[in-house]
Amino acid sequence: MNLLSYVNPLQGTDSVFTYSNGNTLPLIARPWGMASWSPQSDEAGAGWFFHPSHRRFQGLRLTHQPSPWIRDYGHLIVMPQSGPLYLKPDARAAFYRSQEMIVRPDYFRIRLPRYQASMELVPGMRSARLRFTFEDGQDARIVLSPFEGNSSIRIEADGRRITGYTRAHHGEAHPDFAMYFAMDFDCGIVPDKSGTFAGDDYAPTGLTEGAGERIGGYVGLDLPASGIVNARIGTSFISLEQAVWNMESEIGGFSLEQLREQTSAEWERRLGTIRVEGDDTEALRTFYTCLYRTCLFPRTWHEYKPTGEQVHFSPYDGTVHAGPMYTDIGFWDIYRTSLPLYSLLFPSLLGEMIEAWTNVYKESGWMPKWMSPAERSAMPGTLIDAAIADAYVKGISGFDVQAAYEGLRKHALTAAADGVHGRTGLKDYLHFGYLPANLYHESVNNALDYHYGDFCIAQMAKGLGREEDYRVFMDRAANYKRLFDTNTGFMRGVDDQGKWQEPFDPLQWGDPYCEGGAWQCSWAVPHDIAGLTELIGGSEAMIRKLDELMTMAPAFRVGSYRAEIHEMSEMAAVDFGQFAISNQPSFHIPYMYAAIGKPASTQYWVRKTMKELFGSGPDGLPGDEDNGSLGAWYIWGAIGLYPFTPGVPSYVLGSPLFRKATIQLENGRTLDIGAESYRADRVYWDKLLVNGKPWEALSISHELLASGADLRFHMADAPAERVVSGDALPYSMKNEAASHNEP
Known part of the structure; x- marks a missing residue:
């Protein structure tokens, strides 16, 4: 029985500030995972950054948001793009067909007609494996866009790697708080088509390294003939070195399919409880x-x-x-x-x-x-x-x-x-x-x-x-x-x-x-x-x-x-x-x-x-x-x-x-x-x-259930005509006090 097939991460996402049908995000994540991912459709929506009716994709967001009322921290956008460079959220946004976006706990896929490109992701606990497919190889790139707050980007073309951190957050955090990341590609990075950008105006700096307010980056890709690029990303709240280690230890050489098999198995194990x-x-x-x-x-x-x-x-x-x-x-x-x-x-x-x-x-x-x-x-x-x-x-x-x-x-x-x-x-x-x-x-x-x-x-x-x-x-x-x-x-x-x-x-x-x-x-x-x-x-x-x-x-x-x-x-x-x-x-x-x-x-x-x-x-x-x-x-x-x-x-x-x-x-x-x-x-x-014996009480102990038990309810069309009182009732402090006062 494939239990994961019953799960719909879009549950509750049809929510807005004034009315909640759940106020949820369609999270792609491991159970209790440190790194969660969600499509973003409207950055201006603040905590409500995804809605299924928008039909706009501004990027896949690495998110740690527990609630739209609490907001996000350590967040970052990953976005495939081809053709002219667009960096601002609304400018880079792309339409998608609803049937061409797959959101599952263990897997995400979207195709973007504007860029003739698709993106796939499978989550690890603190990491992820990604695959980008470019149908038109003209000026293919990946944009990494941070949010408000101090951040850093370094593009290492020789190492086919981009590293950095973001200190973005909306609540209480120690001044030394940062979310570090490292992202590797299996194709070459083109230095003269890569760079950083800064600030709320997303202005390109002409540099491949930088630190400051809202420093992001984009990497031009030297595509193989297939147009397929594999990438992996590791994250850490401890250090850049730890982010690299998390990437190596969790992803290593696993393909997207192999990692998905692991992620699916973990979800099946938890759901199968x-x-x-x-x-x-x-x-x-x-x-x-x-x-x-x-x-x-x-x-x-x-x-x-x-x-x-x-x-x-x-x-x-x-x-x-x-x-x-x-x-x-x-x-x-x-x-x-x-x-x-x-x-x-x-x-x-x-x-x-x-x-x-x-x-x-x-x-x-x-x-x-x-x-x-x-x-x-x-x-x-x-x-x-x-x-x-x-x-x-x-x-x-x-x-x-x-x-x-x-x-x-x-x-x-x-x-x-x-x-x-x-x-x-x-x-x-x-x-x-x-x-x-x-x-x-x-x-x-x-x-x-x-x-x-x-x-x-x-x-x-x-x-x-x-x-x-x-x-x-x-x-x-x-x-x-x-x-x-x-x-x-x-x-x-x-x-x-x-x-x-x-x-x-x-x-x-x-x-x-x-x-x-x-x-x-x-x-x-x-x-x-x-x-x-x-x-x-x-x-x-x-x-x-x-x-x-x-x-x-x-x-x-x-x-x-x-x-x-x-x-x-x-x-x-x-x-x-x-x-x-x-x-x-x-x-x-x-x-x-x-x-x-x-x-x-x-x-x-x-x-x-x-x-x-x-x-x-x-x-x-x-x-x-x-x-x-x-x-x-x-x-x-x-x-x-x-x-x-x-x-x-x-x-x-x-x-x-x-x-x-x-x-x-x-x-x-x-x-x-x-x-x-x-x-x-x-x-x-x-x-x-x-356990085969009549049960009259309206509560049952944790110890009995946790020891293994068999409960058989006999269902009926009408309510049972009986009055339950005394010891058959669930716990109340008043009743405990009364029993202690008995001679």
């Missing part, structure tokens, strides 16, 4: 495309010396350190779905990633929040708390546990002076138990994420025997109740005098809420749904609230945003009430039904969301994909499980999409998930067998 069986081809395409997206980020940032030693350039302190590094992710996005998925599919890799993020603490003094390549300090909370605690309680190894705990504990107890690292408003959070809305932006979201983060840190403290820490952090985790208004049934902003922020409108976005309003942001208490349900007025009251949320009009008021942001538009575009699946705070909302004992509603809403809002095409996602987080949400939904509370080693039960899913676990065992009496339109199940 989950093999699903079903009759709906589009569902298969969507599933494996989403799985591809979960395997792109975080980006590998470490490299290997000729001795085999694993090393990385630190964008924090500007020196080279031993050990792993992964970057280009925000923990607010990925702690919910993609990292818990790694704990089941790729536990060793997850352990190495956490070691990398612990290295960030050792190199910068703080745990990361949003990295690209260094700290961007975006989004609420310090949700690496959940990422690391979840791995720890699941027994994931391979990282310095004591140092990781020390880093989490530090930002929970110590305020950073720079306003970038750690928890914003920590002193007031410790004083009030929340963040006063009159003093802090997005106070409700930040405080709720701190409360949950404290819960997660407490889980590590418990495992490490830090009893006093455990008590302190668990007490703090319960302070979410201070933000809940029993009169309105929502989390609300509270000022430093303990008064509710007025006026209050649950449809109004912004101010104390992040990218949402009270309807979206009042449920961020995954560690204590039972406690939140009690505040609402009990299970029946919570069910009524959730039903209202899912079925009411998708109305909103722009509030403090003062304009309609894309998340508002995406929610309003579909009939799912206030359930804004386009953004992470809503991810767990349909699973709340199961968490309080009404699994049929979870089954209905999750399957409806997957069927109506997800696809494999350019408009196939209901909002920002965000580094695998939305793709992983679909994967979890398809296998009938969900990591409702990262930091607690269990999963809430959903409804399996496929007839069968077989997960090949890293320990050699398998997790089999089957749907008996399967039919595509059957979303409900009335009984579940786990």
